[in-house]
Amino acid sequence: MRKIAAQLFISLDGVVEAPDQWHFPYFNEEMGAAVDATLGSADTLLLGRRTYESFAGAWPGREAAGGEDAPFAKVLGDARKIVVSNRPLDPGWRNSERVEGDLAGAVTALKNEPGTDRVWISGSVSVVRQLMAAGLLDVLNLLVHPIAVRKGLRLFEEGEATVPMTLLSCEAFRTGVLNLFYSPTAGAGHGTYEDAKTHLPRH
Template identity: 85%
Template sequence: MRKIAAQFFISLDGVVEAPDQWHFPYFNEEMGAAVDATLGTADTLLLGRRTYDSFAGAWPGREAAGGEDAPLAKLLGDARKIVVSNRPLEPGWRNSERIEGDLAGPVTALKNEPGTGRIWISGSVSVVRRLLAAGLLDELNLLVHPIAVRTGLRLFEEGGAPIPLKLLSCETFETGVLNLFYSPATSAGHGTYDDAKAHLPQHQQH
């Protein structure tokens, strides 16, 4: 079964919106390698409509311009792009198709297609939330920046059920960015204050 992986630039206070306003001071070779490693294993992009429209408005032009980011633009253009949207797609960016309505069926069918390439999500908060709720997201890569943005859309909305996750790996960049990989966990486990007390030094127990 193919795997679905999502990647976010995220602040300490959980903001993922408009990373172009706060992310770039932390972009170094380590960050570039981390993004390339994730994208390099994918042959399919799964995108929300807003993210798709943003990408489609920028990357085809960059590919045509032939600048230093043209290879990445071509990689994105050549990839299969599946857009979650109730509105028809405007023709233009090649290899784009649309799914709508309930994601469980189409995404499960996508994961069951032959092949080993990953399905990659960049941004697309609403899509990731729906996949987490449906148990269809396999990996969540959070590049946590050492800044509290204090305004903007957060990855995890308030009021929903807890989402337990399992830490797969952790790396610290020179900039202080944490490169964290998680997978969904079946349960957060059980514990009480009395359980926690057993792990405190004796002089801290009250």
């Protein structure tokens, strides 16, 4: 069974909107390697319409220009790209297709396809939220930047239900960015102050 994984640039205060306005000062070779290890090795990308249109408006031209980012652009172009959109898709970027029907059903079918490669989501916050709510997201990779943006869309909206996670791995880059991998868990467990105070230092 294939796993669905998402990678997001996120600020200290949880903002994921418009990372192009605050992200680039923190992009170094460590982050480049982290992005390449995910998107650069994926054979299938699952993208929301806005993210797809942003990618399709930039990466084909970069591939054609033959600059230093052309090899990465080619990898993205060669990958299968599945786009979540209620509107017809302009198939100008090769290997692109639109999700047909219910998102949860389409992703469940995708997970059940032969192979073990992960399907990666880049950005596409609404898609990530929907898949988390449906219990279909297997891995959440957050690249936490040491900046409070203080405005813009946040990954987690206000709501009643908590979203417990299990930390799979963590790495600190020289820029202060934290590369965190989580998997959703069924519950946050139980605990009270009476339980916690047994762990307080005793002087």
